[in-house]
Amino acid sequence: MEKHQLLWSFAMLWVFASPFSRVWVVNGESPYRFYDWHITYGTIRPLGVPQEGILINGQFPGPEIYSVTNDNIVINLHNNLREPFLISMNGILQRKDSWKDGMYGTTCPVPPGKNHTITMHFKDQIGSFFYFPSLNFHKAAGGFGAIRIQSRPMIPVPFDPPAGDYSVLIGDWYKTNYTVKIHCLNFILPSLILKKIMDGGNRLLFPDSILINGQGSNSASFDVEPGKTYRLRISNIGLQNTLNFRIQGHKMKLVEVEGTHTQQNTYTSLDIHVGQSYSVLITADQTSKDYFIAVSTRFTSQVLESTAILHYTNSQQKPSGSIPEAPTDETWSLNQARSIRMNLTASGPRPNPQGSYHYGEINVTRTIRLANSAGLINHKQRYAVNKVSFVPADTPLKLADHFKIEGVFELGSIPDKNVQGPIQLKTAVMAADFRDFVEIVFENKEGILQSWHLNGYFFFVVGMDKGTWHDAARKQYNLQDAVARSTVQVMD
Numbered sequence: 001m002e003k004h005q006l007l008w009s010f011a012m013l014w015v016f017a018s019p020f021s022r023v024w025v026v027n028g029e030s031p032y033r034f035y036d037w038h039i040t041y042g043t044i045r046p047l048g049v050p051q052e053g054i055l056i057n058g059q060f061p062g063p064e065i066y067s068v069t070n071d072n073i074v075i076n077l078h079n080n081l082r083e084p085f086l087i088s089m090n091g092i093l094q095r096k097d098s099w100k101d102g103m104y105g106t107t108c109p110v111p112p113g114k115n116h117t118i119t120m121h122f123k124d125q126i127g128s129f130f131y132f133p134s135l136n137f138h139k140a141a142g143g144f145g146a147i148r149i150q151s152r153p154m155i156p157v158p159f160d161p162p163a164g165d166y167s168v169l170i171g172d173w174y175k176t177n178y179t180v181k182i183h184c185l186n187f188i189l190p191s192l193i194l195k196k197i198m199d200g201g202n203r204l205l206f207p208d209s210i211l212i213n214g215q216g217s218n219s220a221s222f223d224v225e226p227g228k229t230y231r232l233r234i235s236n237i238g239l240q241n242t243l244n245f246r247i248q249g250h251k252m253k254l255v256e257v258e259g260t261h262t263q264q265n266t267y268t269s270l271d272i273h274v275g276q277s278y279s280v281l282i283t284a285d286q287t288s289k290d291y292f293i294a295v296s297t298r299f300t301s302q303v304l305e306s307t308a309i310l311h312y313t314n315s316q317q318k319p320s321g322s323i324p325e326a327p328t329d330e331t332w333s334l335n336q337a338r339s340i341r342m343n344l345t346a347s348g349p350r351p352n353p354q355g356s357y358h359y360g361e362i363n364v365t366r367t368i369r370l371a372n373s374a375g376l377i378n379h380k381q382r383y384a385v386n387k388v389s390f391v392p393a394d395t396p397l398k399l400a401d402h403f404k405i406e407g408v409f410e411l412g413s414i415p416d417k418n419v420q421g422p423i424q425l426k427t428a429v430m431a432a433d434f435r436d437f438v439e440i441v442f443e444n445k446e447g448i449l450q451s452w453h454l455n456g457y458f459f460f461v462v463g464m465d466k467g468t469w470h471d472a473a474r475k476q477y478n479l480q481d482a483v484a485r486s487t488v489q490v491m492d
C-alpha cells in the first residue's frame with residue numbers, strides 16, 4: 001500500500017436550511033409507525049465468549065426500521081443502561097430538524113432509567129441506511145440496526161421487485177467486555193492496555209473479528225431460491241475498518257447507494273467504508289449448493305476475514321472450494337469509487353428523474369477545506385479538524401441557540417481551512433447560510449483511511465484523487481452524475 005500520500009475527496013453540500021433554523025414541518029398525511037424500544041445490557045456470544053452487549057428489545061443487532069418514503073417514525077426509547085444513551089440515524093435527512101440529529105451537542109441523550117420519544121419524518125427519501133448509538137463508544141457493544149425506506153407504490157423503481165430483500169450489517173468487532181472498557185478521550189476503549197496505547201499516541205487497537213448481522217464467521221446464512229434475484233442492503237456499521245464484501249461464484253449489480261439509484265454496474269467485490277451503505281442485486285444462477293460470502297478488512301497489514309453462507313434452498317451441500325480473494329491495492333478501490341455513478345433517468349423518491357436536479361449548474365458560494373490531524377493533549381490522544389478538537393458543551397448547542405445562552409459556543413470557532421500550530425480544544429461551530437451551496441474538500445494527511453459522515457445531509461461526491469488538492473482539480477469534477485450520499489472515504 002502506498003504510504004504518505006495525500007488524498008482528497010471532494011463533496012458539494014447544499015445547505016437546505018440554516019443549521020440554526022427552527023422551522024419544523026409536520027406532514028399530517030403520511031402514515032405513522034410507532035416503535036417502543038427498550039435498551040438493555042445482555043450477554044451476547046458472537047465470537048463464542050460471553051460479552052456484555054447492548055440490546056434493543058432483547059435483540060442484537062437491534063430491530064430493523066422498515067418504512068416507506070414520507071413515513072413518520074415515532075420511537076419511544078427507554079434507556080435501561082447505566083449511562084446516558086443517544087441514537088443517530090445514519091443518512092436520514094434532517095432538513096429542518098438538525099437539533100434532533102442524535103448527536104451529542106445538538107440532541108439531549110436519554111438519561112439512565114428514563115425514556116424519550118424520537119420523531120422523524122422520512123421525507124423524500126428512499127434506500128438503505130442504519131442507526132447506531134452515538135455516545136461513549138456504545139457502538140462497540142451493539143445498539144445498531146438497519147433502516148430501509150421503500151419507494152411509494154406509484155414511484156417507478158429502476159429494477160424488478162426482488163424475490164427477497166436482506167439487510168446485511170457488517171463491522172469490525174472487539175470481544176472485550178463493554179463493562180471493562182475504560183474512559184479515554186470522550187470514548188470508552190476496550191481494556192486498560194488500550195488506554196496506554198492510545199495515550200502513547202497510537203490508533204485504536206486492531207479488532208478481533210468481523211461480525212455479519214451480529215454473528216461471527218460461518219454463522220449467518222441467507223436463503224435464495226435457484227433462478228431468483230435478491231437485494232442485499234450492505235452497511236458497514238463497524239468502528240474503523242474498511243471491509244471488502246464478495247460472494248463466491250456470484251456477481252453483484254449495484255443499484256443504490258445511500259438513497260441514490262446508481263448506474264447498474266456489476267462488481268465481483270465491493271469496498272465498503274465505515275458508515276457507508278450499498279444495495280446490490282444478486283441472482284442465484286449457479287449450481288444449487290451453498291456458497292461463501294466473504295468479508296475482510298482492507299488496507300491493513302493483518303487481514304481479518306469472516307464468512308457467511310449463501311444457501312440455495314434446495315442445496316444439501318456445504319460451501320466448498322476456496323473463499324474468493326479480495327483486491328489488495330488502493331488504486332483499485334479508488335477506481336471503483338469513481339465508477340459509482342447516479343442513474344440520471346431513474347426516479348429517486350419522487351417520480352421525476354434523479355438527473356433533473358442539476359447540481360453541477362448551481363454556483364458554489366463557499367469553499368471549505370477540512371483537514372484532519374491527530375495529536376496528544378494532556379497525555380491523551382485527540383483528533384482534530386482544521387486543528388480544532390471538539391469539546392462537548394454542557395448545554396446542547398441547539399438549546400443554547402434557541403434560548404440565546406451566551407458563552408456556550410461561538411460561531412466561526414473552527415476555520416474554513418487548515419491552519420498552522422497546535423491542536424486547540426473548542427466547542428467548534430461553523431456557521432452556514434440558508435441556501436448556501438458549499439464545496440467541501442476533505443484532506444487526509446494522517447496515514448490511515450478516514451470516513452467522513454455529514455449527519456443529516458447528503459452531498460455529491462464529485463471528485464477523489466491522490467496528491468494535494470488544487471484549484472485545477474475542479475476541472476476534473478463530475479458535475480453530471482455523481483452520487484449524492486452522506487458518507488465519503490478519504491484515503492491516506
Ligand SMILES: *[C@@H]1O[C@H](CO)[C@@H](O)[C@H](O)[C@H]1NC(C)=O
Pocket residue numbers: 042043044050051052053177179180
Ligand atoms: C463479561 O460479560 C459477561 C456477560 O455479561 C459476564 O458473564 C462476564 O463475567 C464479564 N467479564 C468480565 C471480565 O467483566
Ligand SMILES: *[C@@H]1O[C@H](CO)[C@@H](O)[C@H](O)[C@H]1NC(C)=O
Pocket residue numbers: 076115116117
Ligand atoms: C415515556 O413512556 C411512557 C409510557 O410508554 C409514555 O407515556 C411517555 O409519553 C414517555 N415519555 C416521553 C418523554 O417520551
Ligand SMILES: *[C@@H]1O[C@H](CO)[C@@H](O)[C@H](O)[C@H]1NC(C)=O
Pocket residue numbers: 157158159262263264265343344345346347
Ligand atoms: C437507469 O434507469 C433506467 C430507468 O429505470 C433504466 O431503464 C436503465 O437501465 C438504468 N441505466 C443503468 C445504466 O443502470
Ligand SMILES: *[C@@H]1O[C@H](CO)[C@@H](O)[C@H](O)[C@H]1NC(C)=O
Pocket residue numbers: 361362363
Ligand atoms: C451562476 O453565476 C453566473 C455568473 O454570475 C450567472 O450568470 C448564473 O445565472 C448563475 N447560475 C445560477 C444557477 O444561479
